[in-house]
Amino acid sequence: MAKTKHIDVGSVVGSCSIAFLFYQHYIRDKRSRKVGIRSKSDLNNEQSVQVSKAKEPLLDLMTLDCIFIVPALLGVGKIVGGEAILRKAWTAIVRRYSERDIFRGYFIFTVVFYYGLSCTMMLVDIFKRPKQLHDTKYQPDMRIQWRKIPKVLLFLSMNTAGPLMFAGFAKVLETTVSKNLGDKLWSFMERIEDSPFVKRMYKVDKSIPSLLSLWKDSMIFLALYEGISYHTHVMLHLPFFYKHVHKIHHEWTSPIALTAAYAHPFEYAISNVSPALIASLLLKPHILTLSTYSMLGMIITTLIHCGYGFFGDEWISHDIHHETFRGNYGFLSILDKLYGTYKPTKYSSTRM
Numbered sequence: 001m002a003k004t005k006h007i008d009v010g011s012v013v014g015s016c017s018i019a020f021l022f023y024q025h026y027i028r029d030k031r032s033r034k035v036g037i038r039s040k041s042d043l044n045n046e047q048s049v050q051v052s053k054a055k056e057p058l059l060d061l062m063t064l065d066c067i068f069i070v071p072a073l074l075g076v077g078k079i080v081g082g083e084a085i086l087r088k089a090w091t092a093i094v095r096r097y098s099e100r101d102i103f104r105g106y107f108i109f110t111v112v113f114y115y116g117l118s119c120t121m122m123l124v125d126i127f128k129r130p131k132q133l134h135d136t137k138y139q140p141d142m143r144i145q146w147r148k149i150p151k152v153l154l155f156l157s158m159n160t161a162g163p164l165m166f167a168g169f170a171k172v173l174e175t176t177v178s179k180n181l182g183d184k185l186w187s188f189m190e191r192i193e194d195s196p197f198v199k200r201m202y203k204v205d206k207s208i209p210s211l212l213s214l215w216k217d218s219m220i221f222l223a224l225y226e227g228i229s230y231h232t233h234v235m236l237h238l239p240f241f242y243k244h245v246h247k248i249h250h251e252w253t254s255p256i257a258l259t260a261a262y263a264h265p266f267e268y269a270i271s272n273v274s275p276a277l278i279a280s281l282l283l284k285p286h287i288l289t290l291s292t293y294s295m296l297g298m299i300i301t302t303l304i305h306c307g308y309g310f311f312g313d314e315w316i317s318h319d320i321h322h323e324t325f326r327g328n329y330g331f332l333s334i335l336d337k338l339y340g341t342y343k344p345t346k347y348s349s350t351r352m
Contacts, residue, residue: 015079059334070218070292110291114260118257121258121308124306124308139323155264159272173185201281208286217279226334230331230335234341255307256307276294300332
């Protein structure tokens with residue numbers, strides 16, 4: 001009796017995602033780019049125009065990128081044999097480290113990833129190279145406001161690296177001032193790490209999650225990310241919240257990648273942290289899945305704040321928000337289009 005061939009659904013989804021993104025960014029993009037690279041001057045005449053739902057697709061290029069990038073990258077990993085390497089490496093990690101250590105590793109990874117990505121984009125701002133990328137800058141005359149960077153780093157340290165700073169402070173205190181007090185602070189941190197609330201946020205399995213599982217959980221996170229960030233952002237533009245909270249983030253009318261998480265701690269908690277936190281509490285994902293959609297969130301917020309439209313004109317829509325202080329409240333554009341707060345880029349409707 002002949003054996004039936006097993007179809008790897010994950011590989012099929014990954015391959016289709018790769019093909020779709022290739023079509024969007026190479027074939028269709030090559031046609032639409034014949035009109036030339038857009039700049040701020042190209043867009044000024046259309047920023048104040050509200051585009052009807054009939055003209056603007058609900059799922060634009062940026063949204064589709066965010067939907068298909070996870071299975072596409074994982075599909076590439078399958079093709080080049082990366083899945084087997086990851087499985088072997090993960091087995092070794094689980095055998096060697098405790099769940100607490102792995103969770104700490106996840107947290108350190110997210111901090112390093114954010115600063116690595118944002119600082120890389122800053123190099124483009126500083127050296128204006130590569131030219132092909134810098135030419136897509138929405139506000140090309142922008143200069144990094146170096147005098148503001150110390151304040152940015154102060155708020156970033158509180159928002160993105162608060163627990164790491166606390167752990168470092170406990171260790172310094174233990175070795176220089178009071179070993180007893182340092183031990184108490186370190187024990188306090190460990191009790192939080194081992195609390196049922198934190199344990200509910202993730203799980204550490206010996207096996208790695210499937211592509212479909214990663215994609216499903218990432219899409220749930222993406223939906224929460226758009227819904228929570230849009231509504232909290234609109235709330236933060238109310239006079240009271242804007243004056244006391246959100247004004248800090250809007251100090252940069254032409255933001256750079258590093259300022260993506262530059263915000264009042266209250267804003268950072270409700271807009272940036274809560275989507276991942278709620279998704280984690282609902283799903284209790286594999287920690288590799290948690291890492292995946294944490295990376296996805298950081299990539300989105302960093303790219304929409306860097307001001308470059310290299311991956312599509314829709315990616316600079318949030319830059320328009322920082323310049324005009326109105327419209328484009330969501331990280332994606334879905335709810336902005338539904339609520340009528342979307343301010344389009346010039347070529348966005350021609351790219352779909």
